[in-house]
Amino acid sequence: MENKNKSHTVEEALQKLMHFCAYRDRSQKEVEDKLDNLRMIPEAKEKIIITLMQENFLNEERFARSFVRGKFRIKKWGRIKITQELKKREISSPIIKLGLTEIKESDYRKTLYELAEKKEKKIIEPNPFKKKKKLADHLLRKGYESQLVFDCINDIID
Incomplete structure (x- = not known):
């Protein structure tokens, strides 16, 4: 466990943050939060963030x-x-x-249909309207656009 009162030099903090960013891509907010946890002053935070961007650790x-x-x-x-x-x-x-733009439209629709078909098999509901609603709610919670969801459900459930 890190000592909360330990102060870090800019160089030590920069090394920690380089490792933090190299492990997986990070957002600038995650880096700022980490620097806050390290109790860095605003000037040091700014310097570290600029260095991380210039060296392509933060993008x-x-x-x-x-x-x-x-x-x-x-x-x-x-x-x-x-x-x-x-x-x-x-x-x-x-x-x-x-x-x-990393999501191809064809993959997006294919994934939506696969999710819908998988979930539809698990919904035990004799009323087709209630079944459609349960399926729609599930897909909307997953973050799919309502028009796509309704088109998909109408294709799957007659």
């Missing part, structure tokens, strides 16, 4: 792209949920748009 676009790929491929999140999560991490709209 918001790369972070957004890898975040989008991971959340889509592994968690099967839709664009809406991914966008909300990136906004929480203080990523700008233009960078979010760039990140979302």
